[in-house]
Amino acid sequence: MAGATTIVQLRVSDVRFPTSLEQHGSDAMHTEPDYSVAYVVIETDGGHEGYGLTFTLGKGTEVVVCAVEALSAFVVGRTLQEIVGDFRAFYRLLTSDGQMRWIGPEKGVIQLATAAVLNAVWDLWARVEGKPLWKLLVDMEPRKLVSCIDFRYITDALTEEEALDILVKAQEGKCQREEEMLRDGYPAYTTSCAWIGYSDQQLKEEITAVSGVWTRNVKVGADLQDDVRRCRLVRQMIGPDNTLMIDANQRWDVQEAITWVSHLAEFKPLWIEEPTSPDDILGHAVISKALAPLGIGVATGEQCHNRVMFKQLLQASALQFVQIDSCRLGSVNENLAVILMACKFHVPVCPHAGGVGLCELVRHLILFDYISVSASLQNRMCEYVDHLHEHFKSPVVIRNACYVPPKDPGYSTEMREESVRRYQYPQGEVWQTLQATRGHRT
Numbered sequence: 001m002a003g004a005t006t007i008v009q010l011r012v013s014d015v016r017f018p019t020s021l022e023q024h025g026s027d028a029m030h031t032e033p034d035y036s037v038a039y040v041v042i043e044t045d046g047g048h049e050g051y052g053l054t055f056t057l058g059k060g061t062e063v064v065v066c067a068v069e070a071l072s073a074f075v076v077g078r079t080l081q082e083i084v085g086d087f088r089a090f091y092r093l094l095t096s097d098g099q100m101r102w103i104g105p106e107k108g109v110i111q112l113a114t115a116a117v118l119n120a121v122w123d124l125w126a127r128v129e130g131k132p133l134w135k136l137l138v139d140m141e142p143r144k145l146v147s148c149i150d151f152r153y154i155t156d157a158l159t160e161e162e163a164l165d166i167l168v169k170a171q172e173g174k175c176q177r178e179e180e181m182l183r184d185g186y187p188a189y190t191t192s193c194a195w196i197g198y199s200d201q202q203l204k205e206e207i208t209a210v211s212g213v214w215t216r217n218v219k220v221g222a223d224l225q226d227d228v229r230r231c232r233l234v235r236q237m238i239g240p241d242n243t244l245m246i247d248a249n250q251r252w253d254v255q256e257a258i259t260w261v262s263h264l265a266e267f268k269p270l271w272i273e274e275p276t277s278p279d280d281i282l283g284h285a286v287i288s289k290a291l292a293p294l295g296i297g298v299a300t301g302e303q304c305h306n307r308v309m310f311k312q313l314l315q316a317s318a319l320q321f322v323q324i325d326s327c328r329l330g331s332v333n334e335n336l337a338v339i340l341m342a343c344k345f346h347v348p349v350c351p352h353a354g355g356v357g358l359c360e361l362v363r364h365l366i367l368f369d370y371i372s373v374s375a376s377l378q379n380r381m382c383e384y385v386d387h388l389h390e391h392f393k394s395p396v397v398i399r400n401a402c403y404v405p406p407k408d409p410g411y412s413t414e415m416r417e418e419s420v421r422r423y424q425y426p427q428g429e430v431w432q433t434l435q436a437t438r439g440h441r442t
């Protein structure tokens, strides 16, 4: 890395997209989501910039923006070299501050803000190195990689030595796997055909419109008869051999989840996603055990707020698919911890994506997982949702239902300036117009 790069400024914006108008993103619990981000830009004295974000829904964004502002004092004035020279210490500085941790610790709004800030730092680092983030990770020495992880609270499940061992063992075949990814890409599945607010007609059109072999995730949980009808329709359209999953977004109690999903078992879903409260580890374990004889696994993680929760889910055999989220966990640092734990417990990582920018970011993490950690594609795929990519400078590229590895330096977090300006809430012209014409609530 060239000379010292001091971070001299951090800016954060509230950027919202009125997706609820067309029911994009709707599910059994979030019926009117306006997909949004707290968008962070850090600037250095040498003219470099790093971009970070965390995904939110509408009104929640203003709270996250406040939390990012509160964290900015930890970043501004520091050099990039000082931060990444001991990234574990910097992660701890952000997550362990004696006053700020009281509103977490490492969960909720403050962890979302931590993710946004650290995502900007990782983006800056990758840009300064001139590499896409996945390549920065893949090329990094195993010892350096583990030095970015805070192992506090997880050493009973994964020690630093074990993590190192996993990374060292996976060095074998790394070059071939990198070539394979550059050639074929990483398998994706899509949720965007079956949001809960879509009519049956729209659902049919969305399925027909997507070409190639795709695995589909269908929203369920609001009304059993609707779910039966929609799952039947999707199953008929995709045929008996294509993979189907269902996602309840935390709608049920534990027993209710088991009964409800048993009624949908005839459609042969691979998994039920977020059947109950994301915090109910033992509940997930009960559901997993009950659904195993039906061949249905439990997937969760998009609202799993830290590595400690994932640790317990893994220890309790409470999930069969780990759904990391690039903006819910504490950035790359905490995602590395979860990816390595999942590997140790032999549970596949199938990331959550979609929202605003989540596909752009998470493709870096899943490429790293395959090339440098798991070395397996069995039962693995990464979510893809076809909304809002046009607002990013390095948007996702999909070929044959697979993510193509990005080549631009950074973490693909940079948004188009015009998009940020037009969708900024409430002053952007899109919101000004909506409020004047429809009184749109957000």
Ligand SMILES: C[C@H](O)[C@@H](O)CC(=O)C(=O)O
Residues within 6 Å of the ligand: 024, 025, 026, 027, 030, 033, 191, 247, 249, 302, 352, 353, 354, 355, 383, 385
């Ligand atoms: C509110 C979001 O759209 C949520 O439904 C996304 C989700 O559960 C998923 O992509 O999976």
Ligand SMILES: [Mg+2]
Residues within 6 Å of the ligand: 247, 249, 273, 274, 302, 352
């Ligand atoms: Mg989901």
